[in-house]
Amino acid sequence: MAIHEPVELNTFRHQIREFIEQHADDEILEAGRKTTSFFPPFDQVMKWHRILHSQGWSAIRWPEEYGGAGWDVPRQLIFEEECRRAGVPLLLPQSISMVGPAIIHYGTDEQKRKHLPGILSGENFWAQGYSEPNAGSDLASLNCRAVRDGDHYVINGSKTWTTYAHHANRLFLLVRTGGAGKPQQGISFFLIEDLTDPGIEIRPIIGLDGVPEQCDVFFTNVRVPVDCCLGEENDGWSVAKYLLEHERGGGTSFATTFRHELATIRRLAGRTGDGFGGFLADDPVFQDRYVRLHLEVDTLEATEEVFAAMEKGSPESGPMSSMIKITSMETIQRITELAIDVAGTPSLALQLAALTVDSGVEPIGDEDALTLMPKYLNNRAASIFGGSNEIQRNIIAKTLLR
């Protein structure tokens, strides 16, 4: 990658590298190493977010006028490569890559003034309140309801799978405000600023890996001001879809992250026996699986580049974001499969304490192998969240057959 890099880009790379080396402390790096899903340990990732913000680098892909870094695509990639190289945690996507771009696109000046600075600085973290127990794939059937009452709406209903709601101090929410017509009509997009309201109850859900990451959120007569609505009342579906394109297309280069995962596996294979006296890295079966996955990642990168240059919300960008969602998530799922196949039985130990940042508990076995099983388990969700891969394939097929 960096082999034939032009001098100015190489200088840029070294500036980034130096900054990260100077500012990413042990705790942040430990959080990077102990990240086992798309959502790194909260306190440390937000600490790193604030550090990046101090340099103006928390939302590098945003338009410069709103606080973006103003870098071209090669520089954005270099930044992400250096972050992966150093092993700092990836910033949480909900604020920066989801609600932020939606506010920039649909927000009033007042809403932008009010919400964008807190997103950039990391003072606020926004959770995503779309899914409901009975509205998963069929998101438009949601029935968490908001009824107008003077200058307020009154919200009743529930959301589920709301990632990191137990850490969030803000929530973006899809609610039903209208009645008649198609289910997509009558949905509004709310920006909820106060999660301490006694009418809001947040209950963490324990995942396959034994750790709470998602939450149930219950609303009982929660009053919010009418100006919390992003976009027009009853037109929240447009906002929601625009945001989903950003979610699915990824606010970051998955390819860069996945290469990093592959490199860890390659290192591990280099010191793991094949059971016949050799090492796995010398095994042609391992080599073939590894190279195939590397090719998948390289191809993903090509698609990501095309998508990055595309205007979001255009007729092509929707299916392309679905394609990125499918290919990226299935690639990382296969990478995590290779990972546990290489790690073998040592990855079966349940090591919740050793996985906790700052626990001081040493892992049993190879440290590189500590996270591989939780990653395998957690990544089963990658083909479910953000709209399942079946739904993404439906979207692509619909476009083909139009």
Added chain:
Amino acid sequence: MSTLNQETRSMLEDSVNRFVQGEYSFDDRKRNLKEHQGQSPDHWQTFAEMGWLAIPFTEDQGGLGGDITDTLGVMKGFGRGLVTEPYLGVLAAARLLALTRAQGDGAELLAGILSGERQAVVASEEPQSRGNPLAVATRAEPDGNGFRLSGEKIAVIHSLNASHVLVSARSNGDYTDHEGIDLFLVELDSPGVDVTRYPVIDGKQGANIAFNGVAVSAAQRLTDEGEAAGVILQAHSESLLMLAAEAVGIMETLVKKTVAYTRTRKQFGVALAEFQVLQHRMAEMYIETTSLTNLLTQTAHRWTGADVHQQAILASKLKARLGQAARYVGQQAIQLHGGIGMTDELDIGHYFKRLTSIELQLGNAEWHRKRLWREHAA
């Protein structure tokens, strides 16, 4: 050779099904994990009373006179119930004691295991062995009239009540030679035995056991000098057979539960089972599960007449095919359940984790395919 009649076999199967249905609901299991780390003394007592611990042992040994294929009904039932007690691990230890015709302490231990009073574990896998039971780096160095054992064993299916460990060690030969391996019976609290215990993702208990110059007497060696490969291989194959039966029990359950769920869960105004892509996925889950079930049945039929080497090949075929089937069925069960399949609250994820654990134990599919290739090439 099994001397069990059909009636006894059906009785065993019925008793397992009654136990799993009556005492091993998902909530019971959760309570057992919390209160007994998944190893309830009362359950173990039931195992003994029902005769499950005595199935593959001769009547001389105090057993029922069955063979290892007679345990497969129990293992299927344990798969359905996600039973966490270390039945397979303890039985493997007992089989080794029986196969080596252990005397003295070993004979006493075997009798104790069959009656449910004692437990033991087997330490075979090593950090670099990937489940190859004959890749042994642990050393047995002669020392006076006995030996000193040094090395590390990992991924031991651990029993919290085990008094002894059966450990393979090499007194001769190169890393993967069949010759030169010995099998020792060692008390777990012997000086120099260092046990690192941990919970496993599937609710069972695991352990890594380090042997730091552990002094053992010649009487603790269960096999003739350097001749343990045969019994170790046989016990390994038997454990693989049992694991496959457990996997079948799990996979059948996942197919059933996934079909039931997609029939009741509605999205877009219809049951999920209406979507053809999901129907095909379930058809595929069924094909994988039934293929493995059939292979298991055929393998069990061929088992009794097979020698140690042939059993190893049968076991490798089964485990290699299992890896492929279990991964597909487990992953799709979660996928078709959607978000709820990712939670600790629902049983689906726990079946998935047990399947994943089975996939990796005693050699994963890739290792067994490689072993089969070596057979073909030889």
